Amino acid sequence: MDKQHIDALLDPAAISKAEALGLNARSIVEGYMAGEHKSPYRGFAIEFAQHREYSHGDDTRHLDWKVLGRTDRYYIKQYEQETNYVAHVLLDGSESMQYGSGKLTKLQYGKMMAACLSYLILNQRDAVSLALFDNAVRDYTPRSDSKATIHKLMGKLAAFEGKEQTNIAAVLHEMALQIRRKGIVIVISDFFDDEAKVLEGLQHLRFGGNEVIVFHIMDPYELEFPFTGLVEFEGLENMDKIQTRPSEIRKSYLREVEAFRTRIRNGCERNHCHYLLINTAQPLHEMLSGYLAFRLRTTSK
Numbered sequence: 001m002d003k004q005h006i007d008a009l010l011d012p013a014a015i016s017k018a019e020a021l022g023l024n025a026r027s028i029v030e031g032y033m034a035g036e037h038k039s040p041y042r043g044f045a046i047e048f049a050q051h052r053e054y055s056h057g058d059d060t061r062h063l064d065w066k067v068l069g070r071t072d073r074y075y076i077k078q079y080e081q082e083t084n085y086v087a088h089v090l091l092d093g094s095e096s097m098q099y100g101s102g103k104l105t106k107l108q109y110g111k112m113m114a115a116c117l118s119y120l121i122l123n124q125r126d127a128v129s130l131a132l133f134d135n136a137v138r139d140y141t142p143r144s145d146s147k148a149t150i151h152k153l154m155g156k157l158a159a160f161e162g163k164e165q166t167n168i169a170a171v172l173h174e175m176a177l178q179i180r181r182k183g184i185v186i187v188i189s190d191f192f193d194d195e196a197k198v199l200e201g202l203q204h205l206r207f208g209g210n211e212v213i214v215f216h217i218m219d220p221y222e223l224e225f226p227f228t229g230l231v232e233f234e235g236l237e238n239m240d241k242i243q244t245r246p247s248e249i250r251k252s253y254l255r256e257v258e259a260f261r262t263r264i265r266n267g268c269e270r271n272h273c274h275y276l277l278i279n280t281a282q283p284l285h286e287m288l289s290g291y292l293a294f295r296l297r298t299t300s301k
Contacts, residue, residue, distance in 0.1 A: 008158075008268050009111055009112050009115035009116075009154055009157055009158065010112075010115050010116060010119055010154070011112055011116060011284045011285060013284075013285035014112070014116045014284045014285040014289070015116055015119060015120070015290050015291075016285075017285050017288065017289035018116060018117075018120045018285075018288050018289060018292055019120060020102070021289060021292035021293055021295075021296055022120070022124055022292070022296070023087070023120055023121060023124070023184075023292060023293065023295070024296070025116065025124075025170065037133075043260050052155045053075060053076070054075060054076050055072070055076075055144055055146045055148060055152075057148060062076045063076060064076070073207075075119050084124075084125060084126045084127075085126050085127070085183050085184060085243055086126070086127045086128070086129065086179075086180060086181060086183035086184070087117070087121045087126060087127070087128050087129075087183060087185075087186060088128075088129045088130075088131065088143070088144045088175060088183060088184070088185045088186065089114050089117060089118060089128060089129070089130050089131070089186045089187075089188070090131045090133065090171065090172075090175065090185065090186065090187045090188065090191035091110050091111065091114045091131070091132050091133070091157075091160075091188045091189075092107075092110070092133060092134070092162070092166055092168065092187075092188060092190065093107055093110075093132055093133065093134050093138070093160050093161065093162025093223030094133075094134040094135070094162050094164060094165060095134070095162070095163060095164065095165060095166075096166065096192045096209040097110065097162065097166075097189070097190055097217075097220055098189055099222070099278065100219055101219050101220060101221035102219075102220070102280070102281065104280055105219075105280075106190055106217050106218070106219055106280055107162075109217060109278070109280040109284070110188045110189075110215075110217055111157045111158070111160070112284055113188055113215060113217075113278075113284065113288070114153075114157060114186075114188060115153070115154060115157055116148065116284065116288060117186060117288075118130065118153050119150055122144075122145065122146070122147050122149060122150055122171040123147065124147065126145065126149050127143045127144060127145040127211045128143065128144065128145075128149070128153075129141060129142055129143040129144075130153050130156060130157075131165075131171070131175060132156065132157070132160045132162070133168075133171045134161070134162035134163065134164040134165065134166055134167075135164045135165050135166060135170070135206065136164075136167065136170065136171065137171055137174065137175075138160065138162060139156050139160060139241035141153060141156055143231060156240065166189070166192065166193050167192065167193070168187075168189055168191065168197075168201065168286065169194065169197035169198050169200060169201040170201075171201070172187070172198070172201025172204060172205060173200075173201050175205065176201070176204040176205045176207070176208050176210075179205075179208060179210060180241075182208065182209035182210055182211075183210055183211070184210065184211045184212075184213065185210045185211070185212045185213070186213045186214065186215065187202075187203050187213070187214050188215045188217060189214075189215075189216070189217065190216070190217055190222075191216055195260070195263055195264060195267070198267075198269065199263075199264075199267035199268075199270075202214070202267070202268065202271050202273055203271045206273065206280070207271060211274075212268075212271070212272075212273040212274070213274045213276075214264075214274065214275045214276070215274070215275050215276055215278050216261065216264055216265075216275065216276065216277050216278060217278040217280065218277065218278065218279060218280070219279075219280050219281075220279055220280065220281040222257065223257065223279060224254075225250050225253050225254055225257075236267070261277060265277075273294075276291055
């Protein structure tokens with residue numbers, strides 16, 4: 001993937017501010033490398049944990065030559081403290097995420113968020129995995145702590161165009177079962193789905209001991225409903241077209257949107273998940289640096 005495509009996803013201002021703040025684990029997670037984050041398994045610091053496939057940029061000193069001799073494939077030995085923590089980034093690309101009233105759709109903004117967070121995590125020597133989904137996981141990149149992985153992630157993000165209805169709950173439950181080590185799970189979505197089932201999925205992730213961050217991404221037109229005149233609204237995710245005068249429904253629409261956001265936020269708070277509403281009209285660097293600064297102030301010592 002060429003530099004132009006990478007630059008399109010990696011906002012320089014967001015990266016600059018994010019690097020100065022960092023993304024630290026707020027609670028004890030199961031790390032597998034000596035570093036900044038607290039690990040509950042210090043006594044197992046040098047014990048072998050597992051193998052993973054070699055990625056370009058990995059330290060060849062950790063290659064398992066016996067496995068290479070038997071299988072003719074390159075595998076890296078991983079130890080309990082080979083990296084600090086794993087962050088799992090989950091990006092919703094369902095049809096409703098294609099909406100955008102300005103230069104960026106919700107999906108494009110979400111891609112830039114996922115790209116900048118992934119870059120930040122890898123740059124501070126932590127590990128990241130990436131799941132792209134609509135009604136199922138469409139593309140999954142296993143965890144890696146290699147900085148070279150960023151090129152693969154950028155390519156996956158740039159190419160992803162989900163077209164189906166969403167099924168957030170099913171994806172959250174699948175990831176909860178797949179994640180073997182406690183870490184950070186970052187969910188980027190507009191959450192236009194069955195709210196009760198979504199919250200059950202978040203609860204499942206928390207039950208596994210993961211820290212969960214919810215980025216609730218919405219377009220300013222969805223939040224403000226500034227339409228005038230007679231407008232035909234085209235439904236997304238199998239919803240019918242509706243022709244109406246926005247002035248007649250604005251109050252009830254805004255009331256419903258606020259209630260929707262409140263239910264998601266309150267559900268996250270009950271499950272001890274971080275919730276942040278993302279307005280795509282806000283520059284990415286302002287949103288990301290504001291959140292990371294908040295985390296830095298409140299991170300448990």
